[in-house]
Amino acid sequence: MSTAEPVIVARDVYKVFVARGERRRRRAFLALHNVNLAIPRGRFVSFVGPSGCGKSTLLNMIAGLVRPTEGEIRYKHAPVTAVNTDVGYITQDDNLLPWRTLRENVELALEFRGVALVARRELSARYIQMVGLDGFEHHYPHELSGGMRKRAALIRTLIYDPDVILMDEPFGPLDAQTRVILQDELLKLWEGSGKTVVFVTHDLVEATALSDEIVLFSRAPGTIKQVYDVPLGRPRDVFRILAHPNFPAFFDRLWRDLKEEIMDVELGVS
Amino acid sequence: MGVREAAAPGRLLEPRGDRLLREVEQLERARDRQSRRNTTLGRLAFAVVFLGLWEVASGRFVDQFFVSKPSHIIASLWAMIIKEQLFYHLRFTIIEALVGYVIGAVAGLVLGFVLARSDLVYRIVEPFVVGFYGIPRIALAPLFILWFGIGITSKIAVAAVMVFFIVFINTIAGIRSAPVQLLQVARVMGASEWDLVRKVVFPAATPFIIAALQITVPQAMIGAIVGEFISSNRGVGHLISRAAGWLDTPGLFAGILALLVVVLLMNLGITSFGNYLMRWNPKHGNLRDIQ
Structure with missing residues (x-):
């Protein structure tokens, strides 16, 4: 693990959810237990693990959208107790506001932050151009392709320059080609920026291709099973990641460890 | 920065594509005009038939x-x-x-x-x-x-x-x-x-x-x-x-x-x-x- 100073720390985090439903059948269940983690500044860290293991929950806790039942999340040394507007947050859905044009969507966070119109226009033009969306400024989201919407969601977060970017399966709904292209664009935007990325995914190839570190979660109730340093250098060529000499052995190990978590569930062993 | 999946507008400057673009646009506009005209005519026809039937039926078939x-x-x-x-x-x-x-x-x-x-x-x-x-x-x-x-x-x-x-x-x-x-x-x-x-x-x-x-x-x-x-x-x-x-x-x-x-x-x-x-x-x- 890196020796860089941690920007996010999870200390003894537990999370109990209560299923909303009919009052008498309301059940509590443990989503996360005993989670301890430190994410160093400037690193690209991926969370992987079986479905429902609580990795998105942990991400939402860092964003301050969900509070731990016990334990605490520290962000830059201070406990997270309210919505963390210091971070960027990108979800599986692009969540563009359908009633705003591409440019208005990209400028949304700047509006919330009270940036003046001229400065907004200038910044948004730069970012829109950076991902090749110029010419589409006045299109509404429904007039854009999935990949274009995803780029818009990406730059609308980057535009306010958050130190930490939280991504919850951002490329999940995309087709395989667009996905790799966007992974490549993401890496290019990120490299040298000094930003910390926390990236939730189900795709081990994606996690390996992008990350410095991979955090493997156990099946529910989730806890951290293992943290891996990815043995691939930078910069990376995501298009040829499978051909990297270190890839097969590392991927194999990762998959074996994850498989234990998935298979046990399917066999009903616990 | 990667390959784009959609051509930016104005990229079809190549003459043949440009011409095709224009033709399709014109066709589309003509079709639009036509459909608007048909709607108006249809409405008029409906009103005329309705009022005509009323005029004729009244006093003959209905009190x-x-x-x-x-x-x-x-x-x-x-x-x-x-x-x-x-x-x-x-x-x-x-x-x-x-x-x-x-x-x-x-x-x-x-x-x-x-x-x-x-x-x-x-x-x-x-x-x-x-x-x-x-x-x-x-x-x-x-x-x-x-x-x-x-x-x-x-x-x-x-x-x-x-x-x-x-x-x-x-x-x-x-x-x-x-x-x-x-x-x-x-x-x-x-x-x-x-x-x-x-x-x-x-x-x-x-x-x-x-x-x-x-x-x-x-x-x-x-x-x-x-x-x-x-x-x-x-x-x-x-x-x-x-x-x-x-x-x-x-x-x-x-x-x-x-x-x-x-x-x-x-x-x-x-x-x-x-x-x-x-x-x-x-x-x-x-x-x-x-x-």
């Missing part, structure tokens, strides 16, 4: 006393305009409906917003709202005339009540339909409560609100007219009920016709306003789009 005749109705409308000052009466009816509409809509919107943003208040008030909503609101008209007299105020009140509940309930439904993820993302971006309401919650609710605003245009008119029926000495409702008293069927139809035109115009206005507010919405497809 003219009950259904009158388009030609007589037009004559009667003309007489109404000249002799009975139709526009004078129309003015009162329109003012009643319009003022009632605005009061009801604004009250419904504001109260809907206030209630829907607080879960507790909403839960407390909900059954009462639903109860009041269930009252046939027309039944309140006599009460309002008792309260506000036979002047214009009581009709405004009836129209406002007709509008209020529908806008109110739709506003609440719309606000509660705002997707949680959009709210979360906006929150992390640093949106304040006011930002959320103005930039996320309100636009998310517009489809519901617009629908309510459209539905309630005729409702406001109904409120005004019913109020006039019950007790008044002015307004188109008064003219109609007087014509009915004199067994003047053409006059009755003439009054109805005047109302129909007014409601159509009001609807046109609110629809174009709604289309403007909803310009971000994917167009509802028609058959040609999915062939």
Whole structure:
């Protein structure tokens, strides 16, 4: 693990959810237990693990959208107790506001932050151009392709320059080609920026291709099973990641460890 | 920076592609014009056939006393305009409906917003709202005339009540339909409560609100007219009920016709306003789009 100073720390985090439903059948269940983690500044860290293991929950806790039942999340040394507007947050859905044009969507966070119109226009033009969306400024989201919407969601977060970017399966709904292209664009935007990325995914190839570190979660109730340093250098060529000499052995190990978590569930062993 | 999956506009500068682009555009425009023309012609044809059948059937197959005749109705409308000052009466009816509409809509919107943003208040008030909503609101008209007299105020009140509940309930439904993820993302971006309401919650609710605003245009008119029926000495409702008293069927139809035109115009206005507010919405497809 890196020796860089941690920007996010999870200390003894537990999370109990209560299923909303009919009052008498309301059940509590443990989503996360005993989670301890430190994410160093400037690193690209991926969370992987079986479905429902609580990795998105942990991400939402860092964003301050969900509070731990016990334990605490520290962000830059201070406990997270309210919505963390210091971070960027990108979800599986692009969540563009359908009633705003591409440019208005990209400028949304700047509006919330009270940036003046001229400065907004200038910044948004730069970012829109950076991902090749110029010419589409006045299109509404429904007039854009999935990949274009995803780029818009990406730059609308980057535009306010958050130190930490939280991504919850951002490329999940995309087709395989667009996905790799966007992974490549993401890496290019990120490299040298000094930003910390926390990236939730189900795709081990994606996690390996992008990350410095991979955090493997156990099946529910989730806890951290293992943290891996990815043995691939930078910069990376995501298009040829499978051909990297270190890839097969590392991927194999990762998959074996994850498989234990998935298979046990399917066999009903616990 | 990677490969683009869509060509930027203006990239088709190559002459053949450019020409093709223009041709298709022209074709599309011509097709548009054609379809607009067909719609207009179709409407005209429909009106002519309908009125023609009426004219012919009246007095031959149906007793003219009950259904009158388009030609007589037009004559009667003309007489109404000249002799009975139709526009004078129309003015009162329109003012009643319009003022009632605005009061009801604004009250419904504001109260809907206030209630829907607080879960507790909403839960407390909900059954009462639903109860009041269930009252046939027309039944309140006599009460309002008792309260506000036979002047214009009581009709405004009836129209406002007709509008209020529908806008109110739709506003609440719309606000509660705002997707949680959009709210979360906006929150992390640093949106304040006011930002959320103005930039996320309100636009998310517009489809519901617009629908309510459209539905309630005729409702406001109904409120005004019913109020006039019950007790008044002015307004188109008064003219109609007087014509009915004199067994003047053409006059009755003439009054109805005047109302129909007014409601159509009001609807046109609110629809174009709604289309403007909803310009971000994917167009509802028609058959040609999915062939």
